[in-house]
Amino acid sequence: MAELRRTTPERSTLFRISRGPDPWTWPTGGRYDSRWDDPMRDYRVLYGAAERLAAFIEVLAPFRPVEDVRKRLDAIQERDPRDVPPGVLPGSWTRPRTIGRAVVTGTFADITHAESIAYLRGAMAAEVDRLGVSDITAAMLKGQDRDFTRAVSRHVFKLTTDGRPSFAGIQYRSRHGDNYDLWAVFERQETSNVFPLGQPEWIRVDDADLKEACEMLGLQLDENY
Numbered sequence: 124m125a126e127l128r129r130t131t132p133e134r135s136t137l138f139r140i141s142r143g144p145d146p147w148t149w150p151t152g153g154r155y156d157s158r159w160d161d162p163m164r165d166y167r168v169l170y171g172a173a174e175r176l177a178a179f180i181e182v183l184a185p186f187r188p189v190e191d192v193r194k195r196l197d198a199i200q201e202r203d204p205r206d207v208p209p210g211v212l213p214g215s216w217t218r219p220r221t222i223g224r225a226v227v228t229g230t231f232a233d234i235t236h237a238e239s240i241a242y243l244r245g246a247m248a249a250e251v252d253r254l255g256v257s258d259i260t261a262a263m264l265k266g267q268d269r270d271f272t273r274a275v276s277r278h279v280f281k282l283t284t285d286g287r288p289s290f291a292g293i294q295y296r297s298r299h300g301d302n303y304d305l306w307a308v309f310e311r312q313e314t315s316n317v318f319p320l321g322q323p324e325w326i327r328v329d330d331a332d333l334k335e336a337c338e339m340l341g342l343q344l345d346e347n348y
Contacts, residue, residue: 130230141221141223149310183342229291
């Protein structure tokens with residue numbers, strides 16, 4: 124039987140953007156709505172990117188203009204002037220956020236590798252039927268069906284080798300480009316494998332990677348909001 128492809132981010136610096144002074148703090152607030160979050164809410168997940176630019180692209184993607192949303196907004200006759208128009212990133216977004224670097228250790232599942240996909244097709248056959256998924260593909264793993272990707276996360280999290288967790292998290296490619304390597308780190312109560320480097324930077328509106336990410340995503344950075 125095929126096995127999950129193993130990989131490691133060791134000797135690589137990962138970048139993470141978050142609110143507050145410490146972007147590598149485990150998320151709080153009870154939200155479990157990201158791609159690899161636990162559907163049962165037993166563990167939390169930290170998301171990082173191997174490229175600084177990729178970290179910006181991932182967090183800014185929800186601001187992209189979407190045509191059907193724009194049409195619905197245009198149909199509203201009375202609009203609150205404080206509302207941010209579609210496709211605009213308000214300059215105020217940067218003020219409470221920092222970007223930090225960290226070294227992460229451990230073995231991760233390279234989830235979109237062909238070997239991993241072959242493994243998942245066999246190991247998660249029952250789950251695929253329950254979720255109504257027609258097939259497991261790289262596109263599905265990078266797609267919008269979060270019930271499916273979160274089920275994959277929990278399956279990987281629960282795998283053990285000689286009584287110990289097999290994987291520290293999941294490595295995957297961004298749906299905004301296969302050249303962006305992303306990492307999802309599982310919370311393990313018994314140990315930490317995230318080691319922050321230096322002091323986080325408060326994000327500025329003139330950050331070069333912020334501007335490039337906005338350009339690539341078709342966003343307008345507006346300091347008036």
